[in-house]
Amino acid sequence: MNDSQSPSFSSADDSVDSASVTTADQNVGRSRSRRSVDGSQILASDQLRRWRDVFWSGIFTIHLVILGSALAILGLNRFKKNDRLNIDRYTEGILENQRGLTENYWPLYAVAGGVGTVLGWTWLLLLGSQANYMMKVSVHILTTYLAVISVLCFWGEQFFWGVAFAIGAALQFFYVISVIERLSFSMLVLQKAVKMVWSLPEVMRVACAFMFVLLLWMALWSFGAAGVVASSMGDSGRWWLLVVLSVSLFWTGAVLCNTVHVIVSGMVFLVLIHGGREASSMPPNSLVKSLRYAVTTSFGSICYGSLFTAAIRTLRWEIRGVRSKIGNNECLLCCVDFLFHIVETLVRFFNKYAYVQIAVYGKNFNNSARDAWELFQSTGVEALVAYDCSGAVLLMGTLVGGLITGTCSGVWAWFKWRDRMIMVGSTTMLMGMVLVGLAMVVVESAVTSIYICYAEDPLLIHRWDAEFFNQMSEMLHQRLQHRSARAREVLTHDRLDSMRETIPV
Template sequence: MSDSNISSSSSDSASIATVDQNVGRNERIIDADQTFSPELRHWRDVFWLAIFIIHLIVLGVLLAIFGLNRFKTADRLNIDRYTEGFWENNNGLTETYWPKYAVAGGVGTSLGCIWLLLLGSRANQMMKVSVHILTTYLAVISVLCFWCEQFFWGVAFATGAALQFLYVIAVIDRLPFTMLVLQKAVKLVWSLPEVTRVAYAFMAVLLLWMGIWSFGAAGVVASSRGDLGRWWLLVVLSVSLFWTGAVLCNTVHVIVSGLVFLVLLHGGRNASSMPPNSLMKSLRYAVTTSFGSICYGSLFTAAIRTLRWEIRGFRSKIGNNECLLCCVDFLFQLVETLVRFFNKYAYVQIAVYGKGFNRSARDAWELFQSTGVEALVAYDCSGAVLLMGTILGGLITGTCAGVWTWITWRDRVIMVGSTAMLMGMVLVGLAMVVVESAVTSIYICYAEDPSLIRRWDPQFFNQMSETLHQRLQHRSARAREVLTQNQLDSHMQDTFHQVSQKVKAHVMRHSDRSWISMQKVEELNPGAGYAQILGRNTSLPFVYTRENEL
């Protein structure tokens, strides 16, 4: 027992010493001369840049055709004749539904601007409201969908409410630390007013694209195509809008994280060593040499990150169900492999060093794993909390557009409401990404050189270090538990093998019997407790638990 305690305490001490060593590394392992160096800036992931631009051109033409074909006159371009044989006809007009999307754009923009305006004073309260209100909002919308006889959407929103509730329950103990990190990120962003101006500018660009997108989407809703045809076209348009919105959001992510990284590196925006025109340099690199990497990462990162959050939350609540735990662990390891090459921390590396996306993601993840900060990153739920706020903003936007559509055209309420919800999510997400950029920069700086965080906010540095100690101790305890269980299983297997050999030898000497009692097993192996072992194993031949036989 004492040896066990000594081993346990020494292991904990070793884990803490490792963290202390990481925290006490050299004051400068980041070469300031390499950040934003023009010599390191080469065009990256050009293939995906070309794909994105071609996609925008092709989609823009299609959106113009869909919208103009129903603008003021039904079938203006005379393309309905190509679909008369297999799609129903409809005399709807683009301008019937376009104003509904205009409302969605206005509501989404208003919510995004309110978030940015209240960033310094009410951000923490708004994030808490998002976490606690989202489940209720999803459940209410589910009930409304069932009331409108939209059973598929009712089930979808009910499932979303259940998953949201289970996730919050699973991570409820992590929320205090998460809110602390978000509060410090908001403090950092609020000290850089130019960051919010960048967000406003990109929101205006996104609104211009949404004007074109909603024009085409309104034409599709009003078109002569049947419900199935309309839905397929809307799905394609929605995927395109999601990618375009993600690209703009991640461009802001790169710009803001690059500026925040420099501020932390040089000790403040007014430091004498701070490079001039840092924001414009970050903006120029983000929309030129690094834009291909942003387009590439925007395709996959969000989906993989969301899947990882759900698996982590579910995995923490499985308990001792070994079969289910094995299946979930397999999925978790698969997703962890993908996260190694697709994670949001890549955008900081892209902003600072101008690397390609996959290399940036791999370098960031290896940095976290080599320093132990990965345990802290895994514990943090700031990205999930911001996503909840984004989804809530999208739901409010979709509700506003859906209610107006319900009053005028009830058979189109789901089509307009769901696509309007996506518009709201993209617009609100563009405001949320400002804070997320600061969070990713804080973690990268803490892993690269902890003294940067200590110089910026000593109290926050101590809180991060203490939480990291606790997480590493927790992982160490779990590792010891697994190791002990494996050793016990190995001992049980060896014991079982020895007993089986003795029992088989006894049966061979008494060939007239095909069984042996537990009592005889104890006689063959006195005091070893083998009968209890055999009682839990049915694979051993000739052994039956018949106490009254021989």
């Protein structure tokens, strides 16, 4: 539902007044005079680039080396022979279970890798040809799929997971209901982003290359995970190891996804700045430069941002959905608003739009996130960004892909090793989400670049697609008017309250 039904609003809403709305509204449809975007300076000079957030790139690299060694040891210890490396002595005293071999479970992870890859690229291909239909499927199928898996878990006497998936289905249902009126605009933005991506086949080739790199890492990761599932230690020990491995896979997958994000964002920004990929002013070897910067000088910023951005974004979406449904329960509203303001503060320093600034200007992550958010707020475009839920729609597609992947491997495990089904299903679901997410990030990168370009200079969007520019401008005008009306309403309400307090009864 429209967020106008919420009785409170964010700090950005609190600070907006009629004058700021008018100023921001006048900026729609014309260039921001405060800033001139010079395309010839973007990705043009190596001396302008410095290594950023080097500490985090070092941490990530050390983490890969240590974890890669541990994965190889865990997998080899059960490969074709029980306790090949004689490390079971370290688990003495832990509850023993039936022993297995790595090769018993490794094929299940191979299936997950294949299914996740096929789903990711199939989803992307269908977005190119049937964008509107596929995005509607992403929104509505997730609730149904979560509910079905919940029923299957209860039927298999897995009550904890049944409750977990049931709660997930309920949260997803309420979130969709809360943003149903925003979906038409979000679908429009996603369709234009898909159009942009499909006009740049070179970025698709880069995404394919990174998918191959991710699959190579997953081959090693799944080898170690299969060794953990086959180990003789108790369930608690295996679960703790799998949680550690899953956190590592999530971070590694996020780093690869955001590396693609930076590369694609840089290319889309250049195309919009120069008026097309065939423009004579387009810098030579721009894709190669963007790739080189992403894996060298900006890699530390990518590693740093990948730790926090996804979790904060998801939390922000959920809290926004809850706030729009609270009504007049002031106690609950106070608690949710407290959390909301904390998350909004974090968003200033951890947001996906930072990757565009990293790609274009080579800043560190925190400065990039802060500058992107300040750019949105100073131009009023933050109202449009807050209204758009295209990122949530892409996340729904990623979750569906992960659930289908986990289901395929989990069903196979059910028939062969029933006591290992949940372990295999949950870890392969994460593999599927990472693989599908890598395909989805190509579209999300185009969305973020479109918003940054619109905030920098709306005429860039007008030159690319005049009809889309008019639709964005009209929606921004509506959102700014809506915020202005809400600000006046709250000010009036506060004045009436103060008058009641001063008038004696």
